Amino acid sequence: MDQYLALVVLVAAILLLETGARRLRLPRAAVLIIGGAGLGMMPGIPAVKIEPGLVLAIFLPPLLTSGAWFTAWRDFRANLSGIVLLAVGAVAFTTFAVAWVLHCFVPTLPWAVCVAIGAIVAPPDAVAAEAVLAHVRLPGRVVALLQGESLLNDAAGLVLLRFAVAAALTGVVDPAKAAGTFAVLALGGIGFGLIMGNLWRLILRNLSDAGHAIAAMLVATAISYLGAEHLHLSGVLSTVTMGLVIGYHQHRDLSATIRIRAGGFWLALVFLMESLLFILIGLSLRGVIDRAHDTSDVLGDLLLPSLLIAATVIVTRFLWVFSSDVAWRLVRSFGFGRGRAPSLREATVMAWAGMRGAVTLLAALSLPETLPGRDLALASAFMVIVVTVLVQGATLAPLIRYLKLDSEAEIAAGIAAEGEAWVIMSQAQQESLKPVADEHPRLYEQYGRKLEASILSRDARDDTRGHEIAHFRTVLMVIAAGREAIVTLHRAGTLPDAILREMEYELDLQQMVAEARLID
Structure with missing residues (x-):
C-alpha cells in the first residue's frame, strides 16, 4: 500500500511540475529534476533507493522503440554517414575527453571509472530537444541528423559504459578483445533486431484488436532487448533495429485503429517513463548528498567536478561537430561521400542541440552500488542534464531564429508536395471505385467531388x-x-x-x- 501511495504521489508531482513548466515556458526536464530534488529534501521523505539491474531493462526498451517507431527511415538512410559520425564519433570523443579532464581534476579516481562517467554523459537526447524543436522549423537534414544520432548514440555510450564498468570492477582491460567484442555486440544486435522485427511483423499482421496489438508490441520490445542481452549482444541496437523495421512497415501491416491507438499509447507511456526518470534522479540525490556529508566535502568532491564535466560536454560537442564538418568537406573534395556538408549555421545549431536526458539518467542509475565514484556519476548526470537543458535548451530556439534557419523554401516545397499527394490519393480512390460505380453511384460522385476539391486546393495553395x-x-x-x-x-x-x-x-x-x- 505504501508503494502504491508513493507512486500516486510521484505521478501527482509530475503533473504539477509539468503544468508549471509548460505555463512558465521552462524546460520540463530541468523542472522535474529540480522538483524531484526538492521533494527528496522534504522532512519525512525517505531517500530513494533504485535497483540498478532493473532500471535499463524496464525503462530503456520502450523509450528506444518509441524513438525508432517514429523515425523517418528514408531520411535516416540518406544521412547515415553523418549520423554515424555524430552517434559514434562524437560519443567516443566526448567520453574520453571527459575521462581525461576528470582524471586530471580527481587523480585518485581510477581511469575506468572516469571513462564510465564520460560514457554516461556523452550521448545527447533528442527527446530533451524535441520540446524546443517543436516550436521552430529546421531544415529536414538537420532534424534527420539529430534524431538519427539519438537512436544510435545510446548504443555507443552504453557499450562503452559496459566495458568501463567491467574494467573498473575487475581491473582487467584488453583493448583488442574489447574491439572484437564491440563488433560482435553491434552486428549481432542489429541481426537479432532484424529477425525480431520481421517475426513480430508476421504476428502483428494477424492481430485485429488494438489492445492485443499494443500488448504484443510491449512483449516484442522486452524480448528484443532481453533476448539480445541474454545472447551477449547489444540489446539497444536490437531494440532500435526492431523498432525501425516495424515502424517502416506499419502503414501496410497495421490497421488504422491500431496505428492511432498505438501512437497514443506510446506517447503516454514515454511521457510517464521520462517524467518518472527525471524526478527519480532528483529524488536519488538525497542519498548522494547524505553520504557526501558523512564522508567528504560536497563542494570539492561533487559540485566542482560535476560543473567541470558539464562544461567539457558542451565544449567537446562543438569541437567534434566543427572538426568533423571540416573533415567531411575535405573528403567531399576528393569525390567521396554523398550530399552536401552542413552549412556553418546548421553546424552551429547541431553543436548547440546537445541536451542530455533520459538515457544519461538511465545509465547513471544502472551503475552497481559497489562501483567507486557512483555518487559522483549521479551528481554529474544531474548537473549535466540541468546545465544543458537550462542553458542550451532555453537558448536553442532563439539561436535558430537568429541564424534564420527556418527554411521557407523547404516549407513551401513540403506544402506543394502535400497538395500534389492529396490529388494523387484522391485519383487513386476514385479509380478504385470505377468497377462498382453503377452499384454505388453516390459514393463514386462523392469521391469525384473530393478529387475536384483536392485539385482546386493544390492549384490555389499559398506556399x-x-x-x-x-x-x-x-x-x-x-x-x-x-x-x-x-x-x-x-x-x-x-x-x-x-x-x-x-x-x-x-x-x-x-x-x-x-x-x-x-x-x-
Whole structure:
C-alpha cells in the first residue's frame, strides 16, 4: 500500500511540475529534476533507493522503440554517414575527453571509472530537444541528423559504459578483445533486431484488436532487448533495429485503429517513463548528498567536478561537430561521400542541440552500488542534464531564429508536395471505385467531388507558413462550431449517445490532424 501511495504521489508531482513548466515556458526536464530534488529534501521523505539491474531493462526498451517507431527511415538512410559520425564519433570523443579532464581534476579516481562517467554523459537526447524543436522549423537534414544520432548514440555510450564498468570492477582491460567484442555486440544486435522485427511483423499482421496489438508490441520490445542481452549482444541496437523495421512497415501491416491507438499509447507511456526518470534522479540525490556529508566535502568532491564535466560536454560537442564538418568537406573534395556538408549555421545549431536526458539518467542509475565514484556519476548526470537543458535548451530556439534557419523554401516545397499527394490519393480512390460505380453511384460522385476539391486546393495553395497556420486555425474554429451543435442536440434529448460518440469521433480525428499541423 505504501508503494502504491508513493507512486500516486510521484505521478501527482509530475503533473504539477509539468503544468508549471509548460505555463512558465521552462524546460520540463530541468523542472522535474529540480522538483524531484526538492521533494527528496522534504522532512519525512525517505531517500530513494533504485535497483540498478532493473532500471535499463524496464525503462530503456520502450523509450528506444518509441524513438525508432517514429523515425523517418528514408531520411535516416540518406544521412547515415553523418549520423554515424555524430552517434559514434562524437560519443567516443566526448567520453574520453571527459575521462581525461576528470582524471586530471580527481587523480585518485581510477581511469575506468572516469571513462564510465564520460560514457554516461556523452550521448545527447533528442527527446530533451524535441520540446524546443517543436516550436521552430529546421531544415529536414538537420532534424534527420539529430534524431538519427539519438537512436544510435545510446548504443555507443552504453557499450562503452559496459566495458568501463567491467574494467573498473575487475581491473582487467584488453583493448583488442574489447574491439572484437564491440563488433560482435553491434552486428549481432542489429541481426537479432532484424529477425525480431520481421517475426513480430508476421504476428502483428494477424492481430485485429488494438489492445492485443499494443500488448504484443510491449512483449516484442522486452524480448528484443532481453533476448539480445541474454545472447551477449547489444540489446539497444536490437531494440532500435526492431523498432525501425516495424515502424517502416506499419502503414501496410497495421490497421488504422491500431496505428492511432498505438501512437497514443506510446506517447503516454514515454511521457510517464521520462517524467518518472527525471524526478527519480532528483529524488536519488538525497542519498548522494547524505553520504557526501558523512564522508567528504560536497563542494570539492561533487559540485566542482560535476560543473567541470558539464562544461567539457558542451565544449567537446562543438569541437567534434566543427572538426568533423571540416573533415567531411575535405573528403567531399576528393569525390567521396554523398550530399552536401552542413552549412556553418546548421553546424552551429547541431553543436548547440546537445541536451542530455533520459538515457544519461538511465545509465547513471544502472551503475552497481559497489562501483567507486557512483555518487559522483549521479551528481554529474544531474548537473549535466540541468546545465544543458537550462542553458542550451532555453537558448536553442532563439539561436535558430537568429541564424534564420527556418527554411521557407523547404516549407513551401513540403506544402506543394502535400497538395500534389492529396490529388494523387484522391485519383487513386476514385479509380478504385470505377468497377462498382453503377452499384454505388453516390459514393463514386462523392469521391469525384473530393478529387475536384483536392485539385482546386493544390492549384490555389499559398506556399507560406503563415497561410497554413491561418488555414488550420480556421479549420479548428469550424470543428468547434460543429461539436457545439451536436452537443446541443444531445443535451436537448434529440441525439442518442451512440450517435453523438460516433460523430464526435469523426470530429476528434479532424481536430487531431489540424492541431498536429500547428506549431505554437
